[in-house]
Amino acid sequence: MRVFITGANRGLGLELTRQYLERGDQVFAASRQPTDAGDLQRLRRQYPDLLVLLPLDVTSAESIAAAVQTVSTTTDGLDVLINNAGVYPHAGSGDGHQRLGQLTHDDAMETMQVNAIGPLLVSQALLPLLRAGRKGRILSISSGQGSLTWKATGDPYHYSASKAALNMYMRSLAVEIGHLGLISVLVDPGWMRTEMGGDSATQDPADSARGIIRLAEQLHAEENGSFVTWKGLPVPW
Numbered sequence: 001m002r003v004f005i006t007g008a009n010r011g012l013g014l015e016l017t018r019q020y021l022e023r024g025d026q027v028f029a030a031s032r033q034p035t036d037a038g039d040l041q042r043l044r045r046q047y048p049d050l051l052v053l054l055p056l057d058v059t060s061a062e063s064i065a066a067a068v069q070t071v072s073t074t075t076d077g078l079d080v081l082i083n084n085a086g087v088y089p090h091a092g093s094g095d096g097h098q099r100l101g102q103l104t105h106d107d108a109m110e111t112m113q114v115n116a117i118g119p120l121l122v123s124q125a126l127l128p129l130l131r132a133g134r135k136g137r138i139l140s141i142s143s144g145q146g147s148l149t150w151k152a153t154g155d156p157y158h159y160s161a162s163k164a165a166l167n168m169y170m171r172s173l174a175v176e177i178g179h180l181g182l183i184s185v186l187v188d189p190g191w192m193r194t195e196m197g198g199d200s201a202t203q204d205p206a207d208s209a210r211g212i213i214r215l216a217e218q219l220h221a222e223e224n225g226s227f228v229t230w231k232g233l234p235v236p237w
Contacts, residue, residue, distance in 0.1 A: 001025040002078050002133060004071065006058060006122060007085030009037035012141065012189055015209040016082060021047045023213075028071050028078075030056035030085075058085050058118025068125045077132035080216050083119035083140040083170075087111055088159050098156035108158050115162035120169040123184070130182055137219055138177075139212060140170045142186040142227065142235075149236035167227060167237065174225030183219050186227040187212055188235050 003020050007013040008029035017029045021043060027050060031037055034053040044051045054070055057063040071078070089098070089107045098107070119140050130136030144150055146163025167186050174184035189212065190203035211230035218232075227235045 002075050003080040004028040004078050005082045005084055006030045006056060009040055012205045012208055013084040014039055015205045019209050019213055021050055026050050028052045028054055030054040030067055032057055058122055059113045064122055064125050071129060078126060078129040079133040081123060081126055081130060081138045083122060087114045098158050100154055103157055111158040111162045116165035116169055119166060123173060131180055136182040137216055138184040139216055140166060140186050141189055142166055144188045144235060147236055171225050178224045183224045185223060188229045190230055
């Protein structure tokens with residue numbers, strides 16, 4: 001299995017990277033500053049033949065193109081893309097930046113670019129490699145916060161809107177790539193104990209990662225374009 005993971009330096013992305021490596025899969029682990037990612041560097045020393053570290057800023061066209069070029073020199077195809085990179089400005093700070101009255105243009109643009117537009121453009125750039133892989137699958141990490149049905153609070157405005165936009169982008173993509181034999185799904189990983197999720201979260205990232213890997217292996221064509229939890233249960237749009 002050849003797997004490309006964005007936001008691989010911490011949290012869920014790091015756990016996905018670790019578990020795929022433990023299975024013996026080849027992993028292209030992308031993050032903004034891989035040289036500063038101590039956990040990824042340790043994994044590379046442990047799995048020098050399986051792990052490729054890539055610098056990637058999903059908001060930069062040049063960075064995306066460079067990452068694709070690097071992957072292309074190493075392999076002729078990808079089997080799984082996990083769009084995991086995401087931001088939640090001021091997470092855990094206790095301030096009200098995502099509340100009405102304190103919303104800013106800069107926070108909105110950053111959140112939308114990283115959480116919604118970035119995954120779409122990364123997926124588009126990697127499509128040739130995914131088409132050359134074995135039953136290419138794209139799993140984009142969304143959130144129950146992006147469900148219009150479940151939305152019952154104002155805060156967080158930007159994060160919720162970005163995940164709803166991601167859902168639409170990747171469902172649109174699913175319609176087109178389904179004709180190519182590829183699959184795109186959106187996954188709610190649960191409220192995880194990560195830097196973004198905070199210490200009060202109920203979900204262990206290792207459990208979410210294990211479920212997402214299992215989900216990726218078991219996807220069928222009829223599930224293309226779906227929105228599910230890490231356990232494979234449907235999430236309302």
